[in-house]
Amino acid sequence: MALIRRASHAGSWYSDNGLELSKQLEGWLSAADLSHGPARAIISPHAGYSYCGACAGFAYRQISPVVVRRIFILGPSHHVRLPGCALSSTSIYRTPLYDLLIDQQVRRELEETGHFECMDLNTDEEEHSIEMQLPFIAKVMEGFKDSFTIIPILVGSLSPEREALYGRLLAPYMADPQTLFVISSDFCHWGQRFRYTYYDRSCGPIHRSIQNLDKMGMDIIETLNPLMFTEYLKKYGNTICGRHPIGVLLQAIHSLKGNTNGQRMNLKFLKYAQSSQCNNMNDSSVSYASASLVLE
Template identity: 80%
Template sequence: MAPTRRASHAGSWYTENGFELNKQLNNWLSAADLTHGPARAIISPHAGYSYCGACAAFAYRQISPVVVRKIFILGPSHNVRLPGCALSTATVYKTPLYDLQIDQQIKKELVDTGHFDWMDMDTDEEEHSIEMQLPYIAKVMEDFKDSFTITPILVGSLTPEREAMYGKLLAPYLADPQTLFVISSDFCHWGQRFRYTYYDKSCGAIHKSIKNLDQTGMDIIEKLNPPLFTDYLRKYANTICGRHPIGVLLQAVQSLRETSNGQRMSLKFLKYAQSSQCNSMSDSSVSYASASLTFE
């Protein structure tokens, strides 16, 4: 029997009731505008849907499901130390809406590079960064649910050099108009419980300082310049948990630019939110942001 990854976070991070989940996702998507599509890649948050579901909709709204046939999901590893990237041993990922099929051909191609490890099923099911993208993918692609595959990739704590290596490996897939990249990332995790309390008092309230810090990072990501993003992280140490998946995307874009006679691409952030507004040093919050990458 083919290994299946269960929807292990359903019921806690989002509703496991397929009817209610479908209704929620539909409402959030209906409230989001299509302003920067069709997306070839998106950046989407991965917290509980009660916190970031509305924000994530702005990224997923930019997808053209009639075009997409292959979806890569790059999520950061929260639970295991990983110096590289790892692939799922599963062939199917379950969601409360319908099952998603993992692309066995692409998985073989990636394994054959010698640069990918495997995550065991326990690691796979414990990790929420990939799973939180699955219901949204299922919803957006529901009219074509038998016509697309997914390739989940768990991204570890990569050096800039390894981000460049993986970006170069994945660039040919990004070049395919039928392929979509989903980059799973929350933004600043602020507060003593996250051991991060950067505060620029010139911004006013703490939550305004956090927003300014995130906005600076988002502006740099929009420039599609990997070294600038690396420098920003070194300067501020902003706790963007998907910084390495974002770095891999930026490197893939740079690799494509170098090999495709200056292919024009545009990345824009479309929505930003915070789980709560921090006003004292005892408060805490997590930031969420949604973005879309298009090819011109």
């Protein structure tokens, strides 16, 4: 009997009504331009859709569903401390649109490396970072719903060395043009409730300082240099919750650079938003950003 992961955040973080959800997703995707595709990897936010759905639409608009047959989803662990990465123990991820099947062959291949733990069902259903990508994936791929599989990976608090290890392990999959990587990450979590109140007063209002800080990080990610990204995080401590999945992506790209048949990898951020504008030290906000990686 197949083990099924429920859409545990449906009805709260996003609509549990399939028709309503499909219409919302269609709206966000239609409002975004196809300007940097076909994507080989995307970075997409994972907050409630009322906050980040429009921003996420820009990342998902870059996907070519005709090409994609395998989708890796790397999301940070918010509730469980993990020294490494974990694979789902289930066979099916449910969404209000239709069920998504986990690629059991790839799951076995990754397990056999000895570097992946098993994520139990409770941990899986409590975590939102992977789930918030699933309805967008289902919508974009709905014309090919029987032709693709997913590989969800929960990413723990990795050292730079561990990010490099997982980057090397995943690089061969990224080399396949039929494989897409979805990196789940919000950007700066600012405010006393997040215990992060960095403020560069030369930027003007607090929300401008936050935007400047995020833009600095986004510019560094666009250089595809994992070391520079690690140094940026050390210097500023920006609370980018998906920093480790992003680090793994940058390391996978670094491992792949000599194996792209002369093609150049180009990552570009397409949209940026904040949940609210912070103007005083009692305010708080979360930032969202969408990016796409292409081979040129």
